[in-house]
Amino acid sequence: MAVLRKYRIMDDLKTRFVVVGAGPAGCSAAKVLIEMNHADDVLLIGREATLAYERPPLSKKSLLEEQEAPQFLSEALWLEEHQAKTLLDTTIIEVNADEQFVLTEKNQKIYYEKLLLTVGADPRKLNIAGEHLDSVITIRDFADAQKLKPQLISGKKLIVVGNGFIGLEVAATASQLGLDVTVIGLTERVMSRTMPVEVSQAFEHKFEDHGVKFLFNSTLQSIQGTEQVESVVLQNGETLDADIVVIGIGAYPNSEGISGIGHLLSNGIAVDQNGQTLDANIFAAGDVANRATDFANEQFNMRLEAWEPARDQGRAVAEFMSNQANVDLTAPWMWSDQFDWxxxxxxxxxxxxxxxxxxxxxxxxxxxxxxxxxxxxxxxxxxxxxxxxxxxxxxxxxxxxxxxxxxxxxxxxxxxxxxxxxxx
Structure with a gap:
């Protein structure tokens, strides 16, 4: 990507809209805020060095094909073209709601009139011995996929921990590359958290037809090796030979590391249907937002970890921040490609x-x-x-x-x- 209007803050800065998190929700929101207001009214802050790119291919296409760089979202390219103000490689560690500023890890204050938190979610860890080894990988970003790709060599033994979407996508890709794949999951069937038994059974048969092995109601006790993985030990004490371990056991909202918003947290950042928190000047969207939802005469809160809903929420909440028009989101949609299914x-x-x-x-x-x-x-x-x-x-x-x-x-x-x- 070409150079954006990147800020290096020497003194405190104030802007009308501050968006923290430059993923799908944040980039979509920043685009709408600029379109409905002015480019100088919006500052987009991101933890990574780049704006949002396509993450679904990281567990599939990116492991099969040579890629020098990720595929950036259309919203990110639009922000680049329109010279949006960005502050990348920057982590926000505190929100001061009383004085209306966010604090960076470099102790820089950025004042806002309205703040949108789109900080996403990070992969969960097992927190077991051996998780630090070089061939233990959790796929979150493009660098993770690039690290895993050269290790996927035919004949190697891959242990995938987690039998949800990410784990199964990696398992399918590795199986196509000729690896010996075992998927280990805590549940009694694949994708049990979100899919009915008919779907689980169909996909289990598909994977088994390709030689993938499943261990249900199980997880790892430890990972053995010196620098590289040599084996894994299950909770029942059984040892399995292994060369690579990929962990895909879900994600946790990135709200816990930001001080000053504890009163807004409930499985992420609690927001109403418009993405607004208890603080009228603070909003949230995307994977971090636990959103109040009213559907089919039912009221419930729901935090979604999916690419398309994050973009939809970012756009809708940005519109509400600009003109107070109530948010009307479509039903959330997701997809997964596994083998040719x-x-x-x-x-x-x-x-x-x-x-x-x-x-x-x-x-x-x-x-x-x-x-x-x-x-x-x-x-x-x-x-x-x-x-x-x-x-x-x-x-x-x-x-x-x-x-x-x-x-x-x-x-x-x-x-x-x-x-x-x-x-x-």
Whole structure:
């Protein structure tokens, strides 16, 4: 990327909008704030040396192809083109809400009128012996992927800790490269936190067909080796030979390291539907935001760790900060590519008490509709059936409901035919 208007603060600075966190949410928000206000009104502060780039490929494409640099988000390129004010390689350690400034690790104060925290989430660690070894890797950024890539040599033994999306994506990629892969997870099936058993079973069979081994209800006690990994010890005392360990066990919100906002924290930074905290001048969006949500006559708080919702939240909250227009977000959507399979999910599946499967589970091409007891569609999942996702998105947005008995009697229909049975 070309040089942005990077600030090296010698004295205290004051600006109207300060955005802390230059990931997808922060870059999306900064773009909107500049468009709706003025470039000189906005300062974007980032912990890393670059603006936001595509992170989903880090566990897939970046491990298969030669890449000299990551692919930057369109919002980041726009900010560069419009010479946005940025302060990169900078960590914020304190927010002083009374005097309205943030403090950097270099003891520099930056005053704000409105503050948006988009500091994201960092990967969790196992905190066990041997985690410091050079061939133990947690993928968070482009440098992590670049470190792992040359180690993925055919015949090597890879242990993946974590059977969620990141762990499975790395496992699939490594298997394609000829590694001997074992996936270890605390749960009884893959992706159990977010996916129904039908999806888990389909993907487990797919991985096993490619020679990937699973250990369920298990985790590591320690990692053995001198400089490089030589073996791992399970909690039951069993030892497995290993050359590489990749840890993918979820993430924690990056709010804990910032002093002065303890009263705003609850599984991240607690915000209302507009992204506003209890302090009227402080907002949050993206992975760090635990957002109040009102959907299908249900009120709940939800913190999402997904790329597309982070961008959506950043844009929407920035609009509210500019003109106080209430935020109206679409249902959150995510996807994962594993081997040649595609998995997508949309909505709030945790609200569902019923589900209906359309398509063929045997052929691993199906759509699952997730519904409340009253028949309202609140979520949907597609496996190798992405063409259905647009229709599901629209149906959820329109609040469609079904007669559950009628729906169960018509599972041989395709999605378009099923949606014709719905009522608004």
């Amino acid at each position: 595609n998995l997508q999910a949309i909505g709030y599946g945790h609200l569902a008490s019923k589900q209906v499967l359309l398509g063929s589970q045997a052929d691993a091409k199906f759509t699952i509709l997730q519904l409340k007891d009253n028949g309202q569609l609140v979520g949907a999942i597609t496996v190798n059936n992405g063409k259905d996702m647009t229709l599901c998105r629209r149906a959820i947005k329109n609040g469609l409901s079904f007669d559950l008995a009628e729906l169960q009697e018509n599972t041989d229909l395709n999605l378009k035919q099923v949606l014709a049975l719905a009522k608004a």
